Amino acid sequence: MEGLTKRYGSLVAVDAISLDVRRGETFGMLGPNGAGKTTTLEMIEGLRKPDSGRITLLGLDAVRQRRAVQERIGVQLQSQALWPDLTVDETLRTFRALFRRKVSLEELLGRFALADKRRSLVKNLSGGQRQRLSVATALVNDPEVVFLDEPTTGLDPQARHSFWDLVRDMRRQEKTVMVTTHYMEEAEALCDRVAIMDHGRIMALDTPRQLVRGLAFDNTVECSFAEPVDRERLMALPEVRDARSEDGTHFLFTNDVSATLAGLMGITDDSGQRVQGLQVRTATLEDVFISLTGRRLRD
Secondary structure, eight states: OEEEEEEETTEEEEEEEOOOOOTTOEEEEEOOTTSSHHHHHHHHHTSSOOSEEEOEETTEETTTTHHHHHTTEEEEOSSOOOOTTSBHHHHHHHHHTTOSSOOOHHHHHHHTTOGGGTTSBGGGSOHHHHHHHHHHHHTTTOOSEEEEESTTTTOOHHHHHHHHHHHHHHHHTTOEEEEEESOHHHHHHHOSEEEEEETTEEEEEEOHHHHHHTSSOSEEEEEEESSOOOHHHHHTSTTEEEEEEETTEEEEEESOHHHHHHHHHHHHHHHOOOEEEEEEEEOOHHHHHHHHHSSOOOO
C-alpha cells in the first residue's frame, strides 16, 4: 500500500498510509473501533475504492484487477452474512460455487471440526462453531492471502484460543494472513508484525516484541486516587519516564517499580489521600498504545 487514503466528507478514515506485508507472515492491524482498520482491509479486498493511493497484491493492481485478485484471496468480514436457515454443508457448498479453485468439502469440515455439524442449521450453532464456519468460508478457494476482520469479537476465551490455533495452522501452510483486532493479547500471540492505527494513521509498526522494547520504560504502575493529582507531581516520582491519565486512572511508566511505588506512597502520606487502586505490570502492547495516544485501547 502506498499513500492509501479514504475520505467520507470531512472525515479522513484512512490518512495516506503506506506499508508492505510480506509473503507468509501474519500481519496485525491493531487499534480501537474507528481507527480505519476495516476501511483499509475493505479497500485491499476490493469492497471499497480508495480516493487515492496504490494497492499491489500478489503482483496485481488490487483496484484495476479486482476480479483476478479476488480469486486468490479469502475474506472474513467483520459482520458475516451467513444464512441462518442453511446447514453447514449447504453454506460451504454455496461459497465453493463462487470460485474456480475449490478445497474439498470433506477437508473443510474436518479441518474446522464441523463434520458432526454438517447437517445443523447455522442458527443452531454455538458462537465458536459459527466463527469456525465463517473462517472456513474464507478458505474454500485455498487462498494465498487471507483477511480476517475482528475475527474473535464476541467469542468467549476458549473459543478465542481455538481460533488462534486456526490462524497458526494457516501460518504453517505458509499463507499470508492479515488480521485486524483491538485485543492486545491477540496481536501479541498471533502476529509476526503489528501496525498500530489510530485516527486513520499508522502510529507504529514492528514486531510486538520490538514495539515493547522500543519503550523508554520496562513497567507500568496503574493507580487512582480519591482526589485529582497533578501530572507534574506524578512525573516527579522516582524513575517515572512518563505519566498519562484517563478517566481518573493514572499510568506511570517506570524503569524501577520499587522506587516509583515508594514515591507514590509518599504522595499519599503528604496529602492524606489514599491510593484507591493499584496494579503493576510488565510493559505490553497496551502500554505502547497508551504512550502513543494517551489513552487505553478499548473494546
